[in-house]
Structure formats: C-alpha cells, structure tokens
Amino acid sequence: MNFEIPDGLGDMLRDFTVAVLRERPRDLNDFAVDYFTKSRDSRKAKKIPMYIIVDDDTDAGEPDCDNFKPRTQKQNKFGRRHSVSAERYNPEDDSDDDGEQRIIHPKTDEQRERLLEAVCGILLFKSLEHEQMQEVIDAMFETRVDPGEHVIEQGDDGDNFYVIDKGIFDVTVKTEQGLTRIHRFEDKGSFGELALMYNMPRSATVTALTHGTLWAMDRTSFRRIILKSAFKKRQRYEKLLQNVHLLESLDNYERMNLADALVSRYYDDGQTIIVEGDVADGMYFVEQGNTRVTITKAGKEVEVSRLSPGEYFGEMALVENKPRSATVYSIGKVKVAFLERDSFERLLGPCLDIMKRKISKYEKSS
Structure with missing residues (x-):
C-alpha cells in the first residue's frame, strides 16, 4: 500500500x-x-x-x-x-x-x-x-x-x-x-x-x-x-482590517483568513510601490506611513491623492482585470500589508460588489 x-x-x-x-x-x-x-x-x-x-x-x-x-x-x-x-x-x-x-x-x-x-x-x-x-x-x-x-x-x-x-x-x-x-x-x-x-x-x-x-x-x-509569530501577525492584521470600511461585509472567520494571507512589505522614502500600466499582482493595505498616488495626464505625471494607514490601493486592476491605472510612491518609510492576486480572488468575494461600485463612482468623477 x-x-x-x-x-x-x-x-x-x-x-x-x-x-x-x-x-x-x-x-x-x-x-x-x-x-x-x-x-x-x-x-x-x-x-x-x-x-x-x-x-x-x-x-x-x-x-x-x-x-x-x-x-x-x-x-x-x-x-x-x-x-x-x-x-x-x-x-x-x-x-x-x-x-x-x-x-x-x-x-x-x-x-x-x-x-x-x-x-x-x-x-x-x-x-x-x-x-x-x-x-x-x-x-x-x-x-x-x-x-x-x-x-x-x-x-x-x-x-x-x-x-x-x-x-x-x-x-x-x-x-x-x-x-x-x-x-x-x-x-x-x-x-x-x-x-x-x-x-x-x-x-x-x-x-x-x-x-x-x-x-x-x-x-x-x-x-x-x-x-507565536503567526498568532501576533493575525492579531496585528485583524486590528488593521477592522478599520477598513471596504471589509465590513466580511464575518470574523473571513477576516481572520484574510489576515493570515497578508504579507508585510517595506519601502523607503520615494520608492515606487506599483507602476501605472504594469500587470497587477495583488492589492495593498497601508499599515504604517503614507503614500502618494499619481496618474499620467497629457503626458505628465499628476498627483491625485494621498493614502494613510488603514487605506488601501491596487484593487481596481484586480477587479477589472486590467493593468495598473496609477503609480503609487512611498512618503518616508512605509509598511504595507500585501495580498497576492490568488488570495484576493479567493478571500474577497463578498467585497467585490462594493469595489465595483466604488470604481464606477471614481470613473464617473474623473
């Protein structure tokens, strides 16, 4: 046997x-x-x-x-x-x-x-x-x-x-x-x-x-x-995710699985986190520090927003299955929680409708 x-x-x-x-x-x-x-x-x-x-x-x-x-x-x-x-x-x-x-x-x-x-x-x-x-x-x-x-x-x-x-x-x-x-x-x-x-x-x-x-x-x-590290990581990310409005529709079990799937990434001041036009590999939750978001208009790079801890970015390209629509830079030292594409598709199903509505509103106002 x-x-x-x-x-x-x-x-x-x-x-x-x-x-x-x-x-x-x-x-x-x-x-x-x-x-x-x-x-x-x-x-x-x-x-x-x-x-x-x-x-x-x-x-x-x-x-x-x-x-x-x-x-x-x-x-x-x-x-x-x-x-x-x-x-x-x-x-x-x-x-x-x-x-x-x-x-x-x-x-x-x-x-x-x-x-x-x-x-x-x-x-x-x-x-x-x-x-x-x-x-x-x-x-x-x-x-x-x-x-x-x-x-x-x-x-x-x-x-x-x-x-x-x-x-x-x-x-x-x-x-x-x-x-x-x-x-x-x-x-x-x-x-x-x-x-x-x-x-x-x-x-x-x-x-x-x-x-x-x-x-x-x-x-x-x-x-x-x-x-102990797995336990502390889950506690830290659960606390972070509880403050993300997008994830309110997740129950505790789903949020716990999402916390387990996140991986920390670190960036120094001025580093590029994602690049407009690139293929999307995942989405990001800002854990520490701040970021600035830019898009290209008339051949020039224009800043359109800044993100602080508890906010997120990178989900639009995943939802629409398109290249990145913006570039994101770190301001000072930045720590983000990264969710890869496969985990995004598996764990954030309950939030997709909310994301699509948000993207629709963004496109109408831009």
Missing part, C-alpha cells in the same frame, strides 16, 4: 491549530466541524511544497553543535526525550517580557549565509518579520549525518525541527505491508514540524542516504518563534 501526503495538509493543519489557540473553544470537536465546513465552503485548497510533508523530529533538548560527537548508526544523533507530547503551548499566554532568554548558537558569517539561503523559501517562515528571521537563524544549530542514519524515527517524540542544507534523505512509513517510501529530499526541504506543532509522535522515519548537513531548531524555540 502506497501512502502519499495530500497537497495542502500541512498548511490546513497549521491554520486550524492557530485558530484553536486563538479561539480556545470549549468543544474542540464542534469547533473543528464548524471550522472545516466553513473552510470547504469559502476557499480553495492551498498548495504547499513537498518539503512540508513529514511530521516532526525527535532530537534532544539543546545540543551543542560545537561539541557534537558522532554516534553509531543504531543510535539517533541526539538522545530521545520521552513524554514531551503532553506539553501545550498557548501563544496568548506567552508574554514578550517573561524573562526567558533566547537560545543563540554562534555561527560564522558563511554559516549564516548558508542557513538563510536554506530557510528563505520555506513556507513556515514566509510571514516572519526580519527580526523573527534573525531569531530563527540564531536558534538553529548545524549537525552532520552519515549514510544510513535515522534523523527521526516513526513513533518517537519530537524535539527538533530540521532544515536540509545538503544531502539526500528518504521518508518512510511502516505499514502492515512493510516499509513504504513516501518521499525523497535532495539537498533542500524541511521536516519535523508537525510533531512539534500538534504534539504528535513522529509519523514517519527520515533516513540519510548520503553524508549530509542539517540545521536543527529545538521544540521550544520553534514553537515560540513560529506559533
């Missing part, structure tokens, strides 16, 4: 976990039924890279990569810690000033560059701010593996999350019919997050086929950085 992890499973479970941590429902079963029913009715399945396939890792507490000592093939590289699956983490209860020190593993400049290159394309880290990405890099430690070594083993408790620097790794599961390979990583990818996020035993075994190098992060750092 062959087992394949469906596309979108990791993304779906992550979103559900964040929703549970935020809402803290009394009846988890009823909440799950309601959540996934709304999810089915309101959005398309997301696609995620194959590297979010395997569940979590199993490594021990806080290994010292400088003093790492190879073990025999029968041993896992890190001692296995037991009974960790009972731990729970609620980002809402985790204050920023709790006095707990960040774990920092020293690295050379060359190591930091390699690690940044390895993690920059991973979906889990996509929404992290610059400071949070630096925390990720600080918290990860380098470890080397030999051919035949089990990095994580099915059924074990999960202690670490792994990012592949180089090497080939097979992902296998034990079934009644025997051992089945479900995926192969080659010099890129990550694994081990599911056991850490959902307090599950490892659901698969990951074995090195070649000499390889991995970057690992302990479960405490992983949960504090990844889960």
